[in-house]
Amino acid sequence: xxxxxxxxxxAIAYACLEAGVDFVxxxxxxxxxxxxxxxxxxxxxxxxxxxxxxEKVALENALAAAWCGVRALCTMKHVGLNVAADPLMTSxxxxxxxxxxxxxxxxxxxxxxxxxxxxxxxxxFARVPCLDPSGVQEAHDMxxxxxxxxxxxxxxxxxxxxxxICHSKGDVELGDVVKSTRKGEFHKDPRQYVVIxxxxxxxxxxxxxxQPALKKRLVELGFNHYEIKGKxxxxxxxxxxxxxxxxxxxxxxxxxxGAYPIDEDWLAGFxxxxxxxxxxxELAPEVEETVRQVAGTVPVFGKKNGYAPYEGELxxxxxxxxxxxxxxxxxxxxxxxxxxxxxxxxxPILCAGCLHRSAFYAxxxxxxxxxxxxxxxxxxxxxxxxxxxxxxxxxxxxxxxSGIAHTGxxxxxxxxxxxxxxxxxxxxxxxxxVYNGANMTVVILDNRITAMTGHQPxxxxxxxxxxxxxxxxxxxxxxxxxxxxxxxxxxxxxxTGMVNLxxxxxxxxxxxxIIAKQMCVIMARRNGVxxxxxxxxxxxxxxxxxxxxxxxxxxxxxxENARINELCNGCAVCADLCPFxxxxxxxxx
Amino acid sequence: xxxxxxxxxxGIGGQGTILASNILGEACLIENKPVKGAETxxxxxxxxxxxxxxxxxxxxxxxxxxxxxxxxxxxxxxxALRYSHYLKKDGLLVTNSRMVLPTSVFTQKLALPKDEEIxxxxxxxxxxxxxxxxxxxxxxxxxxxxVVMLGTACSAMPLKPASLIEAVKRLVPKKTVEINAKAFxxxxxxxxxx
Numbered sequence: 001x002x003x004x005x006x007x008x009x010x011a012i013a014y015a016c017l018e019a020g021v022d023f024v025x026x027x028x029x030x031x032x033x034x035x036x037x038x039x040x041x042x043x044x045x046x047x048x049x050x051x052x053x054x055e056k057v058a059l060e061n062a063l064a065a066a067w068c069g070v071r072a073l074c075t076m077k078h079v080g081l082n083v084a085a086d087p088l089m090t091s092x093x094x095x096x097x098x099x100x101x102x103x104x105x106x107x108x109x110x111x112x113x114x115x116x117x118x119x120x121x122x123x124x125f126a127r128v129p130c131l132d133p134s135g136v137q138e139a140h141d142m143x144x145x146x147x148x149x150x151x152x153x154x155x156x157x158x159x160x161x162x163x164x165i166c167h168s169k170g171d172v173e174l175g176d177v178v179k180s181t182r183k184g185e186f187h188k189d190p191r192q193y194v195v196i197x198x199x200x201x202x203x204x205x206x207x208x209x210x211q212p213a214l215k216k217r218l219v220e221l222g223f224n225h226y227e228i229k230g231k232x233x234x235x236x237x238x239x240x241x242x243x244x245x246x247x248x249x250x251x252x253x254x255x256x257x258g259a260y261p262i263d264e265d266w267l268a269g270f271x272x273x274x275x276x277x278x279x280x281x282e283l284a285p286e287v288e289e290t291v292r293q294v295a296g297t298v299p300v301f302g303k304k305n306g307y308a309p310y311e312g313e314l315x316x317x318x319x320x321x322x323x324x325x326x327x328x329x330x331x332x333x334x335x336x337x338x339x340x341x342x343x344x345x346x347x348p349i350l351c352a353g354c355l356h357r358s359a360f361y362a363x364x365x366x367x368x369x370x371x372x373x374x375x376x377x378x379x380x381x382x383x384x385x386x387x388x389x390x391x392x393x394x395x396x397x398x399x400x401x402s403g404i405a406h407t408g409x410x411x412x413x414x415x416x417x418x419x420x421x422x423x424x425x426x427x428x429x430x431x432x433x434v435y436n437g438a439n440m441t442v443v444i445l446d447n448r449i450t451a452m453t454g455h456q457p458x459x460x461x462x463x464x465x466x467x468x469x470x471x472x473x474x475x476x477x478x479x480x481x482x483x484x485x486x487x488x489x490x491x492x493x494x495x496t497g498m499v500n501l502x503x504x505x506x507x508x509x510x511x512x513x514i515i516a517k518q519m520c521v522i523m524a525r526r527n528g529v530x531x532x533x534x535x536x537x538x539x540x541x542x543x544x545x546x547x548x549x550x551x552x553x554x555x556x557x558x559x560e561n562a563r564i565n566e567l568c569n570g571c572a573v574c575a576d577l578c579p580f581x582x583x584x585x586x587x588x589x
Numbered sequence: 590x591x592x593x594x595x596x597x598x599x600g601i602g603g604q605g606t607i608l609a610s611n612i613l614g615e616a617c618l619i620e621n622k623p624v625k626g627a628e629t630x631x632x633x634x635x636x637x638x639x640x641x642x643x644x645x646x647x648x649x650x651x652x653x654x655x656x657x658x659x660x661x662x663x664x665x666x667x668x669a670l671r672y673s674h675y676l677k678k679d680g681l682l683v684t685n686s687r688m689v690l691p692t693s694v695f696t697q698k699l700a701l702p703k704d705e706e707i708x709x710x711x712x713x714x715x716x717x718x719x720x721x722x723x724x725x726x727x728x729x730x731x732x733x734x735x736v737v738m739l740g741t742a743c744s745a746m747p748l749k750p751a752s753l754i755e756a757v758k759r760l761v762p763k764k765t766v767e768i769n770a771k772a773f774x775x776x777x778x779x780x781x782x783x
Binding site: 003007030031034111112135164243316317334351378381452548555 | 710
């Protein structure tokens with residue numbers, strides 16, 4: 001036993017070690033990534049681990065492992081579960097023999113996401129259990145129970161932490177690591193694993209028959225519990241429960257929901273002992289809908305009657321406001337304070353020396369009046385450079401581009417996609433665009449790594465998640481195999497070269513692919529690449545502002561002159577752009 | 590109301606706010622105090638404004654409600670202003686005197702308040718302004734400015750200096766232990782003078 005101050009995701013990873021996990025797969029996505037990142041860095045691993053190319057691939061791998069009787073963990077962010085929804089829905093029918101825990105991390109407030117969907121709805125949809133922790137220690141403690149529950153009911157278990165669990169920290173009591181000696185062994189049983197209609201109809205019935213016992217078991221296991229203290233009650237789930245605990249005055253009953261499906265009879269027994277009930281939960285009214293089914297004449301306050309929002313994340317202040325609105329007092333009201341107005345925003349921006357900035361600059365220079373579909377990654381920040389017109393989901397830049405190109409929209413269509421995103425779900429779009437004769441340009445922004453989520457390796461990196469060398473795939477060969485005939489690579493720091501190549505692509509019809517290759521500047525720094533810094537020759541500088549408009553955080557403007565600060569990574573692109581040759585390498589003047 | 594001592598550490602992605610919060614967390618473990626925290630990860634880290642919440646003695650949620658923080662530590666003067674509403678009335682604000690200019694000032698031509706104006710606004714709190722870059726450089730490395738700041742805030746926190754120093758030693762890279770220990774002492778000496 002050991003107490004440590006850990007990130008939620010680290011605590012979850014250690015809990016997997018305590019559960020004797022045998023097989024780990026996942027695709028990076030904020031806020032889920034650090035679980036696999038922690039597990040892949042462990043010495044003496046007794047488990048197989050991979051970063052898969054996408055979530056569907058990850059889940060199918062993990063499902064197969066669980067069919068072989070070993071304990072498997074599969075991690076992703078909430079929108080990754082959309083990609084993995086196909087195997088998820090039917091895995092509930094086939095079930096598992098080894099424990100299968102699918103961690104799908106939700107992101108209320110969309111801190112780092114394209115939407116605020118609620119994983120609990122998927123669990124409901126698939127009829128599989130879902131565990132919903134309220135804090136870091138609880139997230140840790142739930143994991144071994146999740147594997148055991150999965151094995152007890154032969155069902156995949158969804159584990160749904162949110163950003164405020166994954167990326168919050170706490171003092172965590174850890175247990176002992178268990179080194180599993182299990183080996184996979186598949187027992188052939190076509191009626192279980194071959195989901196032809198005649199089998200699947202029976203499997204569906206069996207899945208439905210598991211539900212009543214499952215609901216009771218979740219209460220027995222203590223995931224769902226209550227304390228009756230008065231005539232009114234608050235029912236809360238997830239991180240919301242921890243905020244309620246901080247605010248709840250004496251004399252109010254409290255029910256905590258940590259697992260779904262909720263046992264309706266048990267719930268009804270609690271609700272009907274009260275004069276009114278308030279529901280505190282993030283995102284979908286998952287708890288509230290079940291409460292309303294059983295509440296009878298007991299008034300229920302929640303999202304459906306406007307007491308709580310459907311969107312955004314909860315906070316102590318937000319929960320206090322909801323409680324007060326519903327007529328519940330809070331232990332100690334928070335002061336009402338306003339932020340200082342008009343403080344200039346400091347949104348995230350592409351790093352100094354980022355390859356994406358120079359690639360976008362070249363694209364905008366050649367394709368001035370074009371449509372710019374883009375994708376999910378650091379390069380979505382190209383929005384600030386006016387080079388991103390739409391994003392929808394992973395891999396969709398190429399498909400959206402071909403869709404637009406086929407409508408007769410007269411402007412050129414040029415889309416951008418990162419290497420990891422291209423390998424995730426971009427390839428099919430390229431294949432489809434070439435096959436169906438779209439006229440468009442695809443720029444693959446190839447920084448050799450999955451950068452935004454914390455620099456995880458992918459098949460383009462040259463190493464596996466565990467650091468084993470693996471030959472990097474050739475993006476050129478993949479694009480050619482998809483049928484593209486114009487496939488050219490360029491270093492985006494060579495703005496002139498990239499501009500020339502883009503002009504060449506613009507002249508041609510069909511699907512043109514340009515691969516802009518340059519290592520992520522953070523990785524370059526970690527790998528010891530030293531390019532030297534640049535500086536402004538204040539005599540030559542006439543203050544035209546060309547370099548400042550490039551938008552690099554290393555370039556400032558003061559006293560009618562540009563100035564390069566210590567963030568400079570030496571990409572030299574601004575030196576190329578300056579019409580007066582006023583940007584020079586330090587010490588080279 | 591929670592009886593925790595709430596610390597908000599703010600800055601710009603890449604400045605070392607997470608290490609600073611880990612040091613406080615580790616010091617809590619050393620003293621066997623419960624602790625909760627929350628921080629910014631992912632896309633927002635790329636040069637954006639970041640915040641770490643640490644609730645020393647915290648047993649409930651990880652987020653500090655605005656107006657409730659006992660201590661605000663800011664690695665950047667502008668970020669001190671941005672997050673100052675988190676502090677309670679008599680709260681302590683320890684801030685670096687330097688400011689990284691946000692790119693929005695150039696690209697969107699947003700008006701930037703002057704250093705003196707910011708300091709005047711922040712004076713309503715118990716304010717300690719220090720040139721953390723300079724003090725860290727004097728201690729041996731500009732990278733130790735997060736530890737300088739913790740040293741300056743030390744006297745206000747319900748943690749023993751010895752626990753904080755031990756936490757610093759456990760968490761910073763081995764070869765920088767001496768520099769960081771010096772940085773902490775320098776920060777603490779400055780905090781004492783205020």
